[in-house]
Amino acid sequence: MSVRERKKRQLAEREQSFLDQAWAMIQADGVLNLQMARLASACEYSVGTLYQHFSSKEDLLVALATRSVGERLELYQRASQWQAPSRHRMLAILLADVLIAQKAPEYFRLAQYVSTHTIWMAASGPRREAALEASQPLGAAVENIVKDAVQSGDVRLYGLSARELSAGLWAMCEGMHSLVSAAGLLEAHSVPRPFQLLMASANAWLNGQQWRPEVALDDVAQQNAVLLQIMDEVFVDFPKTACPVVALKDSD
Amino acid sequence: MSVRERKKRQLAEREQSFLDQAWAMIQADGVLNLQMARLASACEYSVGTLYQHFSSKEDLLVALATRSVGERLELYQRASQWQAPSRHRMLAILLADVLIAQKAPEYFRLAQYVSTHTIWMAASGPRREAALEASQPLGAAVENIVKDAVQSGDVRLYGLSARELSAGLWAMCEGMHSLVSAAGLLEAHSVPRPFQLLMASANAWLNGQQWRPEVALDDVAQQNAVLLQIMDEVFVDFPKTACPVVALKDSD
DNA sequence: ATGTTTTTTGAATCTCATTCATAATTGTCT
């Protein structure tokens, strides 16, 4: 019966190669220029075969976004498992997203594009299910931090669930990435260094939740120190120069 | 020379009628099903004429999003000019967006779709400029509140500009609307009543900024009271039943 | 070896956005 298995595996492999290729093409030319026929022939298959895997282009895009959750998750889990105060771990989650946005701007663009009602609804039902399923571990990683925080008395839930509590920060993070990716918008509103602002704003939110240890809003040095510490201890493999979040007040 | 004037006016009127019709069609069938040819013939003009106004479909969508800023602005200005503590006025801004999202869900979907890198970049440069320009008054309305707040000692800027300070809340608001419009996402993460959560989270952020008068996080009754007051005094013309933000803890 | 089922193929189809040569209208000048 291992024939069945092998078949299935080969199918899955082909699907991955389609996605690999699609990702490469998107990174090179942007989502708008991805063409199904081009993709198929780049993978040395026919369009028909491609359509056996994905019911439509949108379906493929959702699959792609789903798959690339993997890298994000890896960083989230590092943050979640880091031996440090819960508050610092929450900041590490935000920083993870910032680093990804730096490293692969197309990642967030794709995620944003795909979660648009228009595109989202054009994907197949099962594909959407899978995408939601894949995002669960991300939520779980954050939930894990929140639960630790509650347990150690760093924060109180006031009747909310851990997921609900973190949703505010989630929204802030998503929102800032959206604003950033709308070229010119933040500049037009005189908001430079959006990611630094995100971190500062997250600190305000955490303070507002009375998430210990609280940090003085004007103590930029301390806030930066934490971020540098995260870079040193959690995201060592990222160049510190690629971290656009430190130093909100002085220098550049 | 009034001939020139009349011409110009008629041109503008035609453009509006295109946008009116496009908006109606989008509300009925969604962005995905808007067809340029259909739109043109519904307006009793040829496609060519339509293309004299908009360089592409994306261009039209951006124009549409730009125009519908108007209604939003009207609500923002009410919030901005309301005679009430600055903190309440900030909440009124958020509530304005929630009310619009309730009344015309397609508004936020369109805005989100349009601010996608993919669509945004496919619009013409001047159109993008105009869109950014049109969003200025929204920013100004908020900025106005922040400045009042600073003046009356309700909040401190700590070296940020008024716009920068408000960007965190802006991101949170945008982000939550994005999350909401990705069907099933919040449900999958067990986050019901996102708008209530948004308001609660905004309160946390405001507290974190030490924005006076501070509010106890667990005092749901007081938080609700403020929202109801806003509905009563600022958004009287909206049915209170259409306000999905009150009562986070009990009832439904 | 032969028939049957499954997979793959890619040319043909279909849907639209976009263009542009032509027609219609408007404006100008005598």
Added chain:
DNA sequence: AGACAATTATGAATGAGATTCAAAAAACAT
């Protein structure tokens, strides 16, 4: 008014690309 020029409007034709599906190939079963 009529003749010529400039501007606008038209919609059939074009083009780009997603999607389909009848036919061919491959895999499988007997």
